[in-house]
Amino acid sequence: MAERSTAAVDVADSGGEEPLTAEAGKATADGAGTKEKVGKGTEAAVTEEVGAAAEASPLELHSGHKLARRYRLEECVTRLDGFSSWRAVDEKLRRAVGVHVLPADHPRARPVLAAARSAALLGDPRFVQVLDAVEENDLVYVVHEWLPDATELTAVLAAGPLEPHDAYQLVSQVSQAMAAAHREGLAHLRLNPGSVLRTESGQYRIRGLAVMAALRGISVDHPQRTDTEAIGALLYAALTQRWPYDTDAYGLSGLPKGVGLIAPDQVRAGVHRGLSELAMRALVNEGATASRQDQPCTTPEELAKAVAAMPRIRPPEPAYTPSPAYSRTTYQQGVYGQPPHRGGNHTARPAAPMPPPPPLQSRTGKALKWTVSALLIAALGLGSWQLADTLLKEENKTDPGKSSSEKDDGKGSKVASKLLRIQDAVEYYPDGLPQHTNQVPLTYDNNPDTVWRSKTYDEGPDLNPAFKKGVGLVYDLGEGHKPTTATLGLKYGGDHTTVSLYAADSLSSSAPLGSLKKLATTTTSDTTAKLTVNRPESARYVVVWMTAMPQAPGDTYSDPGYKQAITEVKFTG
Numbered sequence: 001m002a003e004r005s006t007a008a009v010d011v012a013d014s015g016g017e018e019p020l021t022a023e024a025g026k027a028t029a030d031g032a033g034t035k036e037k038v039g040k041g042t043e044a045a046v047t048e049e050v051g052a053a054a055e056a057s058p059l060e061l062h063s064g065h066k067l068a069r070r071y072r073l074e075e076c077v078t079r080l081d082g083f084s085s086w087r088a089v090d091e092k093l094r095r096a097v098g099v100h101v102l103p104a105d106h107p108r109a110r111p112v113l114a115a116a117r118s119a120a121l122l123g124d125p126r127f128v129q130v131l132d133a134v135e136e137n138d139l140v141y142v143v144h145e146w147l148p149d150a151t152e153l154t155a156v157l158a159a160g161p162l163e164p165h166d167a168y169q170l171v172s173q174v175s176q177a178m179a180a181a182h183r184e185g186l187a188h189l190r191l192n193p194g195s196v197l198r199t200e201s202g203q204y205r206i207r208g209l210a211v212m213a214a215l216r217g218i219s220v221d222h223p224q225r226t227d228t229e230a231i232g233a234l235l236y237a238a239l240t241q242r243w244p245y246d247t248d249a250y251g252l253s254g255l256p257k258g259v260g261l262i263a264p265d266q267v268r269a270g271v272h273r274g275l276s277e278l279a280m281r282a283l284v285n286e287g288a289t290a291s292r293q294d295q296p297c298t299t300p301e302e303l304a305k306a307v308a309a310m311p312r313i314r315p316p317e318p319a320y321t322p323s324p325a326y327s328r329t330t331y332q333q334g335v336y337g338q339p340p341h342r343g344g345n346h347t348a349r350p351a352a353p354m355p356p357p358p359p360l361q362s363r364t365g366k367a368l369k370w371t372v373s374a375l376l377i378a379a380l381g382l383g384s385w386q387l388a389d390t391l392l393k394e395e396n397k398t399d400p401g402k403s404s405s406e407k408d409d410g411k412g413s414k415v416a417s418k419l420l421r422i423q424d425a426v427e428y429y430p431d432g433l434p435q436h437t438n439q440v441p442l443t444y445d446n447n448p449d450t451v452w453r454s455k456t457y458d459e460g461p462d463l464n465p466a467f468k469k470g471v472g473l474v475y476d477l478g479e480g481h482k483p484t485t486a487t488l489g490l491k492y493g494g495d496h497t498t499v500s501l502y503a504a505d506s507l508s509s510s511a512p513l514g515s516l517k518k519l520a521t522t523t524t525s526d527t528t529a530k531l532t533v534n535r536p537e538s539a540r541y542v543v544v545w546m547t548a549m550p551q552a553p554g555d556t557y558s559d560p561g562y563k564q565a566i567t568e569v570k571f572t573g
Contacts, residue, residue, distance in 0.1 A: 061086075061101060067141055068134065071099055082106050083215055087146065090131075096146040097131060100215060101139060108217055109140040115214035116142040122184055125437045126177035128197070128207035142211060150197035150205060154250050157193060157237055164272040167238040168313040170196075171231060171278065173204045175307055178227050178300035180510060181209055187223035189213035191230035193237060193250040201438050224299040225284075231303060232282025239264040239271050244283060274310050281306065308506055312423060312478070417484065420477045420571040426509050427452075428472040428543050434509070435471050443473065443569045451491055451565040453557060454549060460562025461496050461548040469513070472545040475569065476507050482536040483573045486520070486544065488529040491565035494550030498523045501531045503539035516543055523548070536573065544569065 061084065065073045071088045078085040083102035090097045102109055116133035123129070132143035153170075156162070162170065174196065178188065188195070190212040197205045213219070220226045236244040243252040244261060255262065261283060265276040281297045297303040422444040427437045435454050442450035454471045457463065463470060477483060486501050502516035519539070520531040546564060554560040 066091075067099065067101070067139070068136060071097065071141075071143060073099065081216065083108075083112075088143075090143075096148065098144045098146050100142040100144075100211070102141075102215075104135055104138045104140050106140070108214060109135070111214040111217075112142060112211065113140055115210035118184075118186055119209045119211060122181060122186060122209070123432050124177065124180055125434045126173065126203075126205060127181070127209050128205055130211065144207070144211075147197060147199065147205065149200045153193040153196040153198060153204075153234070153238075156198055157241055158251050161241040161268065162238040163316060164275060165313045165315040166202075167235060167272070167275055168307070168310075169202065170204055170238055171235045171275070172304070172307045174206065174231050174234065175300050175304040176508070177204075177206055178231065179304045182224055182227070182300055186210050187213065188227050188230070189218045189220060189223060190216065191227055191234070193234065193252075196234060199438065201441060203438060228282050228297055228300055228303055229284050231300065232279050232297075235275065235279040236264055236283065239275055239279065240267045242267055244279075272313065275313075278303075278306060278310070312476075314423070417572050420481050420483060420573045422569070422571070423476040423478050424507060425473055425475045426507055428474040428509055428511075428545070430510050430513055431469065432510070433468070440473055443566050444475075446568070448489060448567045451567050453491075453565040454546070454563050456558045456561035456563045457549070458561055461550055462498070463547055463549070463562075470545050470547040472543055473566070473569070474504055474507055474509070474541055474543045475571070476541055477539070477571055477573070479540055480538065481540065481573045482538055483519070483542055483571050484533050484536045485572045486531045486542070487570045487572075488531075488544065489567035489569070490524075490527045490529060491567060492550050492552040492563065493527045494525055494552065496523055496525050496548055497529060497546065497550055497564055498548035499529045499531060500545045500547065501533065502543040502545060503537070504541040504543050507541055513545070525550070542571070 061073060061076075063073055063075065067073070067088075070090060070092050072091055073086045073088050075087045076084055077087060083100060083106065086099045086101065088097050088099045089095070100112070102112065113133055113135060116130050119127070120130035120133065128145045128147065130142060130144050132141075134141055134143075161167075174191075178191070181187070186209055188206065188209050190208055191206070195206060195208050195212065197207060199205060233244050236242070237250075237252055241252060243249045243254045245254050246257045247254045255267070261280075263276050263280050265271040265273055277294075278297075281294060282303050294306070297306055425440050425444065427434050427440050429435070436452060439452040443452045452473065457468065459467070483501075488499060490497060498521070500521040501519045502513075503519055504511055504516050519533045519537075519542070522529055522531050544566075549562045549564040551562050552560065552564075
């Protein structure tokens, strides 16, 4: 039996209330016949069918029950409002999944099916994916991913507020993901710390897109404003470890009653001011906005742009702890060679320093000193001459007009070239079909044994544009840099790999390729690809775009076919 992981099941919790865990043979109704409240300041609809859902006969399901002779139910996580959520096993693919089950005659069955199928078509890896949505044998069930390595944001915040860099990543990733969902006409409406997961690689995943609202019968007049406020509440909680309303929720204490909504940097000392203002711009504040703030953000798209406009927040530097092998010795502490005490509480006295040896004052001593000095001067002169001669020879071998560490800026002057530090990176897939998003950090971890892999394709080496135009990664190099070269370490050699370098406007996975500016391109059959920019220009974000990959044999990770893997990426500028 696999260990239970609440981070992998789309638990249908009830706002700020404790989640209702099912007991054997017993169904509980949550707020039947009442208004469903999403959060203060949002518009929640009265679910007229809740009473009908509560009267529906409970499902006779139990551990071991199989759906479609494939999904074996293991553990009931939630049972309320006539539906239940389970941890299950897909016996066909031998993997854990999550399943929502409700009767086909449930008043919300059709909306749930429609929402699940729409969410499945999105295919965005920043969301927990819907794998199946079926009506069968008087049941409707929705199957979704199970993420055993992910942790609910609720559990993360229980340990304390997030560091500014982590909070920045949270609001950046969640706002971008929700902006992409709203562009496809999908809303969440139940975005809270229980529906956001953080993976071991530091990526955030959102579960329950559209499906949770359909299961609970929630609808609002302004879905974009509702989801934007929810993101603001997540950021507020991440900064302060407090829920931004006067009620306790999701294991967090609310604000004191009667004080209203106060900025995070007034709740807790040391909060990043820019993030504090961003949270206030996203939250509903009864129309009151401080003069030092910009206009409120009313859509996830506006919030994502506001995050991108902020100065980047870098991760904290790791604390240095000296090795015990280099701690001070007893000799350095001045107790080496002291005789042991023979009883009594005597304080150890430091040993008296030994007097320096007397200088050579005799005639022989003075002669010896002059002789040694002369030999040292002669040795230094000879060594300096040999070093200078060696350097001149090496200089004559190279281009006398330009050294390997310099480059011409086009005006006759020389500018030192340096290695650019990669700030962040994501996978680039404008067609909505990613490769392996969790492997992107492995391309700049200074470890050539770790790689980002593409999927394996049957056609090649040039990819078929009708099926797949290319695969790529987008990197953030920081402000004020002009990349001049990009060097890629490739796992597979052979005929052939084609790579292009583009300048982008943001760290976006879905920006159209036509909106990018091509900087360089190269084709190689080696395991190294180097791209040189002939006319460098400022580009904070660059896209590495691969349109051809060699044929490679199968291994433990993938089948044989046309594929490529990147070990390390280096940029200079």
